[in-house]
Amino acid sequence: MEEITALCKRRGFIFQSSELYGGVNGAWDYGPVGVELKRNVREAWWRDIVELRDDVVGLDSAILMAPAVWRASGHVENFHDQMVDCKTCKKRWRADHLTSDQCPACGNKTLTEPRAFNMMFKTSIGAMEDASSEAYLRPETAQGIFVDFKLAYQTARKKPPFGIAQIGKAFRNEITPGNFIFRSREFEQMELEYFVPTEPEAETMRWYDYWVNERFDWWMRLGVQHERLRKTAYAGKDLAHYSKATTDLEYDFPFGWGELEGIAHRGTFDLTQHVAASGKDLAFFDEESKEKYLPTVIEPSLGVDRALLVFLLDAFEREADRTVLHLHPRLAPYKAAVFPLVRNKPDIVELARTIEKSLRPSMRTTFDDSGNVGKRYYRQDEIGTPLCVTVDYDSLEQHDVTVRDRDTKAQVRVAVDSLGSYLRDRLADWSR
Numbered sequence: 001m002e003e004i005t006a007l008c009k010r011r012g013f014i015f016q017s018s019e020l021y022g023g024v025n026g027a028w029d030y031g032p033v034g035v036e037l038k039r040n041v042r043e044a045w046w047r048d049i050v051e052l053r054d055d056v057v058g059l060d061s062a063i064l065m066a067p068a069v070w071r072a073s074g075h076v077e078n079f080h081d082q083m084v085d086c087k088t089c090k091k092r093w094r095a096d097h098l099t100s101d102q103c104p105a106c107g108n109k110t111l112t113e114p115r116a117f118n119m120m121f122k123t124s125i126g127a128m129e130d131a132s133s134e135a136y137l138r139p140e141t142a143q144g145i146f147v148d149f150k151l152a153y154q155t156a157r158k159k160p161p162f163g164i165a166q167i168g169k170a171f172r173n174e175i176t177p178g179n180f181i182f183r184s185r186e187f188e189q190m191e192l193e194y195f196v197p198t199e200p201e202a203e204t205m206r207w208y209d210y211w212v213n214e215r216f217d218w219w220m221r222l223g224v225q226h227e228r229l230r231k232t233a234y235a236g237k238d239l240a241h242y243s244k245a246t247t248d249l250e251y252d253f254p255f256g257w258g259e260l261e262g263i264a265h266r267g268t269f270d271l272t273q274h275v276a277a278s279g280k281d282l283a284f285f286d287e288e289s290k291e292k293y294l295p296t297v298i299e300p301s302l303g304v305d306r307a308l309l310v311f312l313l314d315a316f317e318r319e320a321d322r323t324v325l326h327l328h329p330r331l332a333p334y335k336a337a338v339f340p341l342v343r344n345k346p347d348i349v350e351l352a353r354t355i356e357k358s359l360r361p362s363m364r365t366t367f368d369d370s371g372n373v374g375k376r377y378y379r380q381d382e383i384g385t386p387l388c389v390t391v392d393y394d395s396l397e398q399h400d401v402t403v404r405d406r407d408t409k410a411q412v413r414v415a416v417d418s419l420g421s422y423l424r425d426r427l428a429d430w431s432r
């Protein structure tokens with residue numbers, strides 16, 4: 001984890017928020033390379049969940065919502081961590097993280113009884129700061145989907161089974177943010193609420209299994225190593241207050257197995273709560289069967305940042321002479337880097353610049369002319385660029401270039417005229 005953290009800072013993936021002022025715990029900034037990776041993570045999810053399906057539509061709901069939403073959803077009452085304080089050193093701990101009655105910092109047995117601590121950030125709307133202006137920063141994007149459920153299905157003319165997907169920021173006042181971007185206070189979620197007919201129940205379980213398998217396969221398709229992923233099913237008292245069944249997809253992080261994504265069977269809990277609290281009818285009316293019912297929800301939910309961490313950790317490899325990120329090309333910040341062999345030969349530099357510019361409309365590229373070619377390969381390997389293109393003296397005569405493969409280091413000569421289609425084919429091949 002230290003190696004990844006250092007690489008992320010060195011190469012412009014991730015910085016600590018407000019580092020200039022000593023940093024903010026649990027908040028992170030994505031640098032010039034990191035922002036590309038993050039966009040690609042979102043893009044991969046959105047493409048596979050929304051664009052390539054005809055049964056899912058998108059939504060972008062506001063972070064600020066009516067406080068009544070969080071009372072109805074159970075977050076005001078239930079979204080707590082149990083905390084204990086040390087009376088000696090004043091440190092605060094999550095009760096479920098302690099293994100004895102001793103304070104892990106000072107060793108004294110002066111811990112208080114556990115107390116509930118709500119993880120929602122409070123804010124106020126408008127000029128007055130009183131109880132009537134109180135609001136919360138959303139701790140999950142899901143509730144925006146439930147609250148807009150009727151507007152979305154009516155305008156999109158969808159009927160169960162269908163889903164509503166959303167990507168957006170969420171905020172949780174985590175007591176122990178940590179393990180780099182694994183647990184933050186400000187993070188981003190990608191959530192799908194998939195609405196299915198509530199009867200027969202067996203069919204809802206079939207949809208639940210379908211999404212568990214579909215989501216597991218998604219990680220495989222993006223290159224995550226099979227042996228580092230597993231499914232853990234929860235039952236009984238281990239389930240969240242809203243859930244009838246939950247499976248976590250877990251990853252073998254450097255600090256142990258940890259949750260990466262949760263797939264929850266939420267039953268009709270959320271819609272029932274919002275009907276009761278708002279007094280509005282959210283039931284779905286099926287024109288064909290003339291049946292009216294609240295659909296059951298299957299929810300695959302994951303964090304963009306946590307997914308990004310998994311992709312980084314999984315792709316990371318230290319070889320004898322280099323560090324390389326074997327990122328899937330769909331995720332790689334740059335698909336191709338273009339270098340002039342030397343920077344003091346204007347014809348070579350100009351051809352390299354022309355080539356890089358001509359590739360831009362069809363793939364994310366970067367240009368690098370600093371240091372020698374070996375150093376440039378090293379830099380691109382560290383940020384996971386699948387293909388590097390070098391323009392040299394021969395390129396001026398023969399109008400061809402060297403293309404070097406990140407994973408095998410193999411090099412081939414390719415004619416400049418067919419370079420674009422060659423690179424696109426190579427990247428597409430990788431994806432299969």
Ligand code: GAP
Nearest residue numbers: 140142182183184187260261262301302303306
């Ligand atoms: N709507 C259901 C829900 O929010 P969750 O298990 O609390 O469920 C879903 O969160 C996913 O969001 C997690 O699997 C994880 O990937 C991500 N996540 C949750 N809390 C996070 C945090 N503090 N920092 C980063 N990611 C987080």
